[in-house]
Amino acid sequence: MDDATRTAALERLEPLVGEWAVEARFTLTPEPIRGTLTFAWELGRKFLQQRSTTSHPAAPGVLALLSVPEEGDGHEYVQHYFDSRGVVRVYRMTLRDGEWTLLRDRPDFTPLDFAQRYTGTFGDAGRTITGRWEKSHDGGATWEHDFDLAYRKLT
Numbered sequence: 718m719d720d721a722t723r724t725a726a727l728e729r730l731e732p733l734v735g736e737w738a739v740e741a742r743f744t745l746t747p748e749p750i751r752g753t754l755t756f757a758w759e760l761g762r763k764f765l766q767q768r769s770t771t772s773h774p775a776a777p778g779v780l781a782l783l784s785v786p787e788e789g790d791g792h793e794y795v796q797h798y799f800d801s802r803g804v805v806r807v808y809r810m811t812l813r814d815g816e817w818t819l820l821r822d823r824p825d826f827t828p829l830d831f832a833q834r835y836t837g838t839f840g841d842a843g844r845t846i847t848g849r850w851e852k853s854h855d856g857g858a859t860w861e862h863d864f865d866l867a868y869r870k871l872t
Contacts, residue, residue: 718788722790726791726794733767733783733817734756734758736870737755737869739752739867739869741776741865742864742865752769752770752773753771753871754868765782766781767782779801782797794810794812796810806827808820816838817846820834831852832854833863835848835851836849837849837868843870845869846867848867849864
């Protein structure tokens with residue numbers, strides 16, 4: 718990938734930058750779980766760091782790095798995910814046409830007991846993202862709702 722393609726790909730991540738209020742709705746609790754999430758540039762704007770916190774014990778704190786892979790057309794990304802449970806995962810990611818997707822359907826640092834995908838849609842001129850996580854136990858042939866996850870931009 719040439720430098721111009723990589724730079725354009727990184728610039729497409731700019732709508733994520735800032736502080737967000739997040740709200741997850743799980744079946745395990747009737748009330749939503751709330752927290753905060755920040756996206757910030759790191760290492761000379763070559764990586765976008767994602768960090769989230771919540772006070773609810775069922776929801777882990779997250780540190781992730783978003784990057785542009787060496788191969789590709791500049792519209793795909795990689796999210797390297799780490800959480801307070803000690804979970805390490807790699808998600809393939811896209812961000813285009815007002816939609817943010819994350820997909821984990823291959824084994825990585827953690828065995829693939831189930832596939833996961835997130836689909837979020839930007840709204841309110843980029844100030845909200847409304848989405849849902851799904852899981853699949855049959856390699857992605859069928860998907861079931863896992864939980865809803867919504868973002869509201871604070872800064």
